[in-house]
Amino acid sequence: MKNFHVAIIGGGVIGSSIAWELSKYKLDVVVFEKGSDVASETSKANSGVIHSGINSPPSSLKARYCVEGNKILQSLANELGFPLQWVGKYVIAKNEEETKELERLKKVGIDNGVPGLEIKNGTEVTEPNVSCFAALWVPTAGIVSPYKFTMALAENAAENNVKFLLEAKVTNLKKQKDGFIIKTSKGDFQSPLIVNAAGLNCREIVSMVEEPDFQVYPCRGEYLVLDKKHSSLLNSMIYPVPPKELGVLGIHITPTIEGNILLGPSAEFIDNAENKKTTREMMKNLLNEAKEIIPAIPDKAVINAYSGIRCKLASPEDGGWADYRIEESKQTSGLISLLGIESPGLTGAPAIAKEVARMISQSIELKSKDNFKFARTKRKRFSEMSAKEQSDLIKKDERWGRIVCRCEQITEREVIDALSNPLGAKTLSSVKYRCRAGMGRCQGGFCTQHIVRIMEEQFNMDVKNIKLRSPDSNLFYGRTREVRDD
Amino acid sequence: MINQDVDVAVIGSGPAGLAAAVSAKQHGTGRVVILDRNSWLGGILPQCIHDGFGVEETGESMTGPEYAEKYIAMAEQQNIEVMNETMVLQFDRKREIIAVNKKGIYKIKAKSIVLAMGCREKTRWSAMIPGDRPSGIFTAGVAQAFINLYNLMPGKNVVILGSGDVGLIMARRLKFEGANVLGVVEILPYASGLPRNVVQCLDDYDIPLFLNHTVTSIEGRNRLEQITIAQVDKNMNPVLGTEKQIKCDTLLLSLGLIPENELSKNADIEIDEITGGPVVDQNLETTLKGVFACGNCLQVYDIVDMLALDAKRAGKNAAKLTTTKKRKTGIQFVPGAGVRYVVPQKVTEGGTTQLTLRAEKPGEVSTLRVIVNDKELFKKKLPWVNPANMIKVDVDIPSEVIKSGQSLEVTIND
Numbered sequence: 001m002k003n004f005h006v007a008i009i010g011g012g013v014i015g016s017s018i019a020w021e022l023s024k025y026k027l028d029v030v031v032f033e034k035g036s037d038v039a040s041e042t043s044k045a046n047s048g049v050i051h052s053g054i055n056s057p058p059s060s061l062k063a064r065y066c067v068e069g070n071k072i073l074q075s076l077a078n079e080l081g082f083p084l085q086w087v088g089k090y091v092i093a094k095n096e097e098e099t100k101e102l103e104r105l106k107k108v109g110i111d112n113g114v115p116g117l118e119i120k121n122g123t124e125v126t127e128p129n130v131s132c133f134a135a136l137w138v139p140t141a142g143i144v145s146p147y148k149f150t151m152a153l154a155e156n157a158a159e160n161n162v163k164f165l166l167e168a169k170v171t172n173l174k175k176q177k178d179g180f181i182i183k184t185s186k187g188d189f190q191s192p193l194i195v196n197a198a199g200l201n202c203r204e205i206v207s208m209v210e211e212p213d214f215q216v217y218p219c220r221g222e223y224l225v226l227d228k229k230h231s232s233l234l235n236s237m238i239y240p241v242p243p244k245e246l247g248v249l250g251i252h253i254t255p256t257i258e259g260n261i262l263l264g265p266s267a268e269f270i271d272n273a274e275n276k277k278t279t280r281e282m283m284k285n286l287l288n289e290a291k292e293i294i295p296a297i298p299d300k301a302v303i304n305a306y307s308g309i310r311c312k313l314a315s316p317e318d319g320g321w322a323d324y325r326i327e328e329s330k331q332t333s334g335l336i337s338l339l340g341i342e343s344p345g346l347t348g349a350p351a352i353a354k355e356v357a358r359m360i361s362q363s364i365e366l367k368s369k370d371n372f373k374f375a376r377t378k379r380k381r382f383s384e385m386s387a388k389e390q391s392d393l394i395k396k397d398e399r400w401g402r403i404v405c406r407c408e409q410i411t412e413r414e415v416i417d418a419l420s421n422p423l424g425a426k427t428l429s430s431v432k433y434r435c436r437a438g439m440g441r442c443q444g445g446f447c448t449q450h451i452v453r454i455m456e457e458q459f460n461m462d463v464k465n466i467k468l469r470s471p472d473s474n475l476f477y478g479r480t481r482e483v484r485d486d
Numbered sequence: 487m488i489n490q491d492v493d494v495a496v497i498g499s500g501p502a503g504l505a506a507a508v509s510a511k512q513h514g515t516g517r518v519v520i521l522d523r524n525s526w527l528g529g530i531l532p533q534c535i536h537d538g539f540g541v542e543e544t545g546e547s548m549t550g551p552e553y554a555e556k557y558i559a560m561a562e563q564q565n566i567e568v569m570n571e572t573m574v575l576q577f578d579r580k581r582e583i584i585a586v587n588k589k590g591i592y593k594i595k596a597k598s599i600v601l602a603m604g605c606r607e608k609t610r611w612s613a614m615i616p617g618d619r620p621s622g623i624f625t626a627g628v629a630q631a632f633i634n635l636y637n638l639m640p641g642k643n644v645v646i647l648g649s650g651d652v653g654l655i656m657a658r659r660l661k662f663e664g665a666n667v668l669g670v671v672e673i674l675p676y677a678s679g680l681p682r683n684v685v686q687c688l689d690d691y692d693i694p695l696f697l698n699h700t701v702t703s704i705e706g707r708n709r710l711e712q713i714t715i716a717q718v719d720k721n722m723n724p725v726l727g728t729e730k731q732i733k734c735d736t737l738l739l740s741l742g743l744i745p746e747n748e749l750s751k752n753a754d755i756e757i758d759e760i761t762g763g764p765v766v767d768q769n770l771e772t773t774l775k776g777v778f779a780c781g782n783c784l785q786v787y788d789i790v791d792m793l794a795l796d797a798k799r800a801g802k803n804a805a806k807l808t809t810t811k812k813r814k815t816g817i818q819f820v821p822g823a824g825v826r827y828v829v830p831q832k833v834t835e836g837g838t839t840q841l842t843l844r845a846e847k848p849g850e851v852s853t854l855r856v857i858v859n860d861k862e863l864f865k866k867k868l869p870w871v872n873p874a875n876m877i878k879v880d881v882d883i884p885s886e887v888i889k890s891g892q893s894l895e896v897t898i899n900d
Binding site: 274276277278279280282283300302303304305306387390391394395398399401402403406407409441442443444445446448449452453463467468469470471472473474475476477478479480481483 | 487523571573575584586587588589590591606607609610611612614616617618619620621622625627628631632633635636637638639640641642663702703704705707708709724748
């Protein structure tokens, strides 16, 4: 049975941040991810916002990690080569009454140490498509691609010898004297330390070794994605004044790194954490609410819809707000759990990871690796290069000259690079989230067949193992006709 | 950057691009080059292995690949140059094309350009179908490519949403391949594909057609497991209580086609919001001088024959540089009662003008009229009309009408 110093359960942004933080040290670390890729659940399906820290009460863990994470993110982006933009955000007040709420948010922000906050009157807001009474300008809010961020962390951790096991669902944990036996769908493993970063499944993991003292209240958020051609509708994020209940931020309008605009998320407590369905009512609702903020949003601009599930530790009856819990179990030593890591978890992830490393250092001495390598520097997309850069690359490798995804102008070489990721993730979504092939307005109508061909011909994948996203999401039922060998 | 000078550059080698290139060459132009993204010629034709291509054009019924072969042979014979696996990244008003292939980046200066980029399929999100996002949801054309080009079986128990021609053809195709085709769901009260396809692809194989229905939910965490369909009311909203669950692993979408005009839009060519294609005049010239449009990027055709005939005109005009003095004297065609759109959208010279148009809704005996200033310029009785069947008429337009500057209204009345 393979033994590791640390076993992380969950390859979301939290698990991947912790894996990356630990990859700097001389440790054997493994990550178990039940999906076919990292960032396959909540970490992928959120607004991709780097929060400033104006929304969480001072002295909460949410506020602390958010503000700390916000400060680390730029250098992390430089080190790992994922894109990030400090677009800033406006929280808009529709009337004088709501302006009071802006004052309150500003005060919370100042208490949390958020710099540059400024209340502007409606005419000073530099968004031509938004009209409001007043707005709180938050210059330290930014955007990041949540899956690229997570993948960058995980891939660099893997390059520094963290073992990522995909499609490895943890089915049982057994505490023994010298550590845990971890049963997974990919075999059994041993480790004295478990980091439970299982997100929505955090309670299920805890209950494998002890009676959990908490409940998880899944809260679904639906989003709509707009065609890139409408990207000029706004420059910064636009948030309403947060609704009084549910502990959420309200339906906002967010530009993304890629140029699409996101509308959402809704907030709806649901019974089943796996119910990621989008609904007709909410899709309508999102569009209507977004149009109240930006009336110029056209009806037919939507090119995709999805939902993500927040992991909340407070029920709607209790107001939906609870702080994070990041702690080693008192009953089961060696089990470190990260519970209720919802927004601003994406922002807080790097700071949370440092905290977990500190906790681990209390039981294992952390010695820095001499050969730790940062990721390759950020590489431009083919479509972002000058003609000279493009020509030079094509001369080196003609696959740079073959466009596979026409909407996003993604080349064969970029698809091959995506499929060659150090995690070994090979679904259609793994390709899509790494290089954007299939993410444009035709949503894979033309490139799917070419990507499938590349998977078959250049990666020798069996057609029955070609998947959309998750372990059982096969695209094909084999050949229409078997080819005879003669 | 690899520089080239050509007389006519054709973007796209589908049936329209091939026909335009062949025709351009026949009309005496010099260097004709076809640029195409795929490694093959013919665009979508090689995956259309059913027959019925070319009947009206040649009197002979061919399959898609056969029809393509015919044009490819002509193109070869005429020494038309082909650049395969070549993606046009942009062109501008000086008709300078930037393209890329495995040899490098090209700058191609063309005396005229023919746009023949074709179209793409509408996705799940154009119909805003809520629910899960499992695998097993394909547009009909993608499923067709998988089966006919790549020998891959995309589904076993299949429902098709939308009764466009590709969807109807695929219902039959999947049946041939042993799939269980559970039905075709259409939100309109009538099929949107050609009547002959409804008979030959559904009726002949006992595949049910659910009119006035739509898919209201998709379920399946990994692969598709079930869909819900429901009846719709007059406003296309689902009627509560009419929901019906269907267990299936595959949903094909045949929701319609969208002309591909990202290149045209980037070149500031005016686009007709209804056709989705460039605004053209009687010569099929776009609002950019020397740039002509044809095929499904101009308007979505129902049969290849009519598409090819129009494409040949575009090719001929591109070869002869038949540009018109623009915007000075042109008058508009305006779709009136009963008409969804008219191509060309404007006419700049008197004479016989060919109009293609589509009716708003199906009807019995009807009258097509072209009206200018309340006066009837043209009138034709139609035995029946159907939006799926494009209508083509030749209309004589006197020069005085053009000079008058009045727009021409086209109507269809019962």
